[in-house]
Amino acid sequence: MFSVEDKREFYAGALLQFLVLAHWLGAFYYAPVDIHQGQVYRIMFLHVPCAITAFASSLGLCIFSIIGLRRRSESVMAWAKATAEVGLLFTILTLATGSIWGRPTWGTWWTWDARLTTTFLLALLYAGYLLLHASMPAGPGRIRVCAVLGILIFADVPVIYKSVTWWRTLHQPPSIIREGGSTMDPEILWTIVVGIVIMCLYSSWMVRVRGRNILLTGQLEAASFEQLNG
Amino acid sequence: MAKKGNVRWIVGGIVIAGAIVGISFLNLGDNLIYFYTPSEAYAKAAELTGQNIKVGGMVMPGSVKWQAEQLALDFVMTDLKGHEIKVHHNGTPPDMFKEGQGVVAEGRIEDGGKALVARSLMVKHSEEYKKAGGNHSSMDKELLERSLFKGQQTNGK
Numbered sequence: 471m472f473s474v475e476d477k478r479e480f481y482a483g484a485l486l487q488f489l490v491l492a493h494w495l496g497a498f499y500y501a502p503v504d505i506h507q508g509q510v511y512r513i514m515f516l517h518v519p520c521a522i523t524a525f526a527s528s529l530g531l532c533i534f535s536i537i538g539l540r541r542r543s544e545s546v547m548a549w550a551k552a553t554a555e556v557g558l559l560f561t562i563l564t565l566a567t568g569s570i571w572g573r574p575t576w577g578t579w580w581t582w583d584a585r586l587t588t589t590f591l592l593a594l595l596y597a598g599y600l601l602l603h604a605s606m607p608a609g610p611g612r613i614r615v616c617a618v619l620g621i622l623i624f625a626d627v628p629v630i631y632k633s634v635t636w637w638r639t640l641h642q643p644p645s646i647i648r649e650g651g652s653t654m655d656p657e658i659l660w661t662i663v664v665g666i667v668i669m670c671l672y673s674s675w676m677v678r679v680r681g682r683n684i685l686l687t688g689q690l691e692a693a694s695f696e697q698l699n700g
Numbered sequence: 701m702a703k704k705g706n707v708r709w710i711v712g713g714i715v716i717a718g719a720i721v722g723i724s725f726l727n728l729g730d731n732l733i734y735f736y737t738p739s740e741a742y743a744k745a746a747e748l749t750g751q752n753i754k755v756g757g758m759v760m761p762g763s764v765k766w767q768a769e770q771l772a773l774d775f776v777m778t779d780l781k782g783h784e785i786k787v788h789h790n791g792t793p794p795d796m797f798k799e800g801q802g803v804v805a806e807g808r809i810e811d812g813g814k815a816l817v818a819r820s821l822m823v824k825h826s827e828e829y830k831k832a833g834g835n836h837s838s839m840d841k842e843l844l845e846r847s848l849f850k851g852q853q854t855n856g857k
Contacts, residue, residue, distance in 0.1 A: 502832070505831065511829060584734060657831065
């Protein structure tokens with residue numbers, strides 16, 4: 471019933487789920503209360519890893535798109551699509567957790583400052599990519615158009631990252647990587663760094679499962695087409 | 701088939717609209733101002749009067765007057781360099797609002813930039829995260845100041 475690869479994927483997924491839950495325990499019980507924000511700051515341990523994962527997905531999409539464009543490969547583009555789906559999911563999670571965090575601390579669910587606007591743009595670009603992909607028939611035309619858009623989307627990521635440095639925003643500037651060292655106490659910094667690593671691994675696993683799924687769907691469709699016309 | 705063509709146009713439209721938003725955002729560069737500093741509000745008071753704008757600064761210690769029965773909040777916003785704006789707001793302040801905190805008020809500027817009737821009030825906090833009783837001194841105020849009044853010389857006239 472299950473291939474060796476299926477089993478490996480299942481156990482890897484179970485282990486990563488366990489790591490995510492273990493990290494949440496750390497976020498609640500290991501990380502100390504923040505003197506400025508109190509308990510509410512703990513949503514940062516979900517918000518920041520989601521944001522970094524959304525950025526990393528965009529880099530993955532860009533790399534898959536470049537390879538897919540050079541090789542004109544439908545299967546590489548399947549991986550690109552899987553990455554875009556995961557990227558959209560984590561961008562939406564970033565916007566949602568940020569909104570929930572912003573209400574008690576800033577006093578608003580949403581505001582059009584540079585950081586929030588450029589992140590919203592990333593969600594639109596991912597959604598646009600998936601809509602474009604869904605609306606075109608498979609073939610060299612779709613590979614070309616989707617790959618170009620997939621490469622372009624990555625241009626938004628440095629803008630998001632630098633938005634809080636370039637412009638005056640409501641969103642606070644970077645805390646982890648900055649001139650003069652981190653502005654986080656070591657326990658908080660470690661909890662967030664570990665969270666970022668786990669979330670990146672977890673999202674890679676999601677891309678792998680989804681990518682294989684897309685490839686299998688394609689194979690099934692091709693097989694049933696042959697059967698019908700054979 | 702006609703339906704498929706429509707979808708493609710809609711999708712193309714969304715993507716192009718997104719790109720336009722993105723590019724116009726990039727081109728605005730230094731001109732993109734989410735909120736004015738108090739000194740900019742002073743300098744541009746004549747052209748900004750009566751308009752709905754955002755001004756950000758620090759809540760001056762000892763200036764906060766909160767009348768809970770009337771839901772009336774009065775305080776002085778400062779850039780710590782002598783530019784002060786009296787802010788009036790009808791409504792409860794955000795949880796993190798306190799003296800010495802960063803604040804962005806949206807509303808009408810009056811009295812040559814020296815008074816603001818705020819429609820909404822937002823807190824701008826620093827990027828510092830610290831545990832109680834840690835051995836590192838807090839840089840909260842310094843960080844806030846840097847972030848609040850960023851690029852003031854180049855943007856202010």
